Amino acid sequence: AEGSNNQNIRELASKIPIRKGSAIDKRQSYSEILGATMKQGGIEIGDSTQAGQSLLEVGTTFEKIGMLEREYLSDVYSKFFKPFSNHLQVEWGTITTEKRRLDLARLDLDA
Numbered sequence: 001a002e003g004s005n006n007q008n009i010r011e012l013a014s015k016i017p018i019r020k021g022s023a024i025d026k027r028q029s030y031s032e033i034l035g036a037t038m039k040q041g042g043i044e045i046g047d048s049t050q051a052g053q054s055l056l057e058v059g060t061t062f063e064k065i066g067m068l069e070r071e072y073l074s075d076v077y078s079k080f081f082k083p084f085s086n087h088l089q090v091e092w093g094t095i096t097t098e099k100r101r102l103d104l105a106r107l108d109l110d111a
Contacts, residue, residue: 032066035059 028036035058042055 029066029069031062031069035062035064035066038062 038055038059040059042052042059045052045055047053047056
């Protein structure tokens, strides 16, 4: 069970995007796409109608939510995933060595 946990952590760390400026930063979020579609629908219906005004207002709100979502993902990447990935790459050898030492010490005490 321990080996599978270590393997899962390594797999997770290998999937973390390493370089900044990747496609994550450039593509629109689903909220932004929904907002743009709602705004377009509001314009097609007519912004003089109540339904059109509502679609425009909600569409603008969804676009703002999408921009905030993209900003949040960028912050999480730069402030958590990137430092965590660097830490794992640097310290993984030390962690596994110390784990082996502790396992051997435990086996010596068990005997």
